[in-house]
Amino acid sequence: MDRAQALADxxxxxxxxxxxxxxxxxxxxxxxxxxxxxVSLQQSFPVVAKLRGDGIDHFVQQVSANKVNVFFGREAFxxxxxxxxxxxxxxxxxxxxxxxxxxxxxxxxxxxxxFLGKVAVGCCPLAAE
Numbered sequence: 001m002d003r004a005q006a007l008a009d010x011x012x013x014x015x016x017x018x019x020x021x022x023x024x025x026x027x028x029x030x031x032x033x034x035x036x037x038x039v040s041l042q043q044s045f046p047v048v049a050k051l052r053g054d055g056i057d058h059f060v061q062q063v064s065a066n067k068v069n070v071f072f073g074r075e076a077f078x079x080x081x082x083x084x085x086x087x088x089x090x091x092x093x094x095x096x097x098x099x100x101x102x103x104x105x106x107x108x109x110x111x112x113x114x115f116l117g118k119v120a121v122g123c124c125p126l127a128a129e
Contacts, residue, residue, distance in 0.1 A: 016043045020050070027056070027073060032105040034073035034081065041066045061085055077103050094118035 016039050023035045039047065044060065051058045051072050058072035059082045069089070071081050080103065084096050092100065098115040102108065 012040075013043055017046065020047050023072075024050075024054075024056075032073070034071065034077040034103045034105070036104055037070045037072075038063065039068060039070060041068055044068050044070055059085070063088070 016037070020037060023037070026032055027035065037047065047070055048058065048060060051070075056072050057075040057078040058070060059078050061069040061071070063069055069085075071078055071085070081100065085092070085100070089097075089100070094115050097118065098111055101111040101114065
């Protein structure tokens, strides 16, 4: 690996950790109950270590050989995610996609419009995704 790539990798790692610590701040303040970060396998190691050390429930889903989804937050939220996120996120049913978006704290109206678009009910124009 050349020097430029090593610097870029370090910058990416620092950005991931900065975002992760912001999520921990929001979690501690009760802003949201569930978080999702898609990170490289290497970047997941300090994230998962911190979650374990702080006793925060989490679930790691393999995305590819070098990428993972790290779900973390309140125990009940993570337990629900564990129960249905058993396949790639783009293969979730419209109902599962709706549940996940709602648990992650996404805008409820936008989630409803997204769901309606996925089930082709089409009563309302889709919100921009």
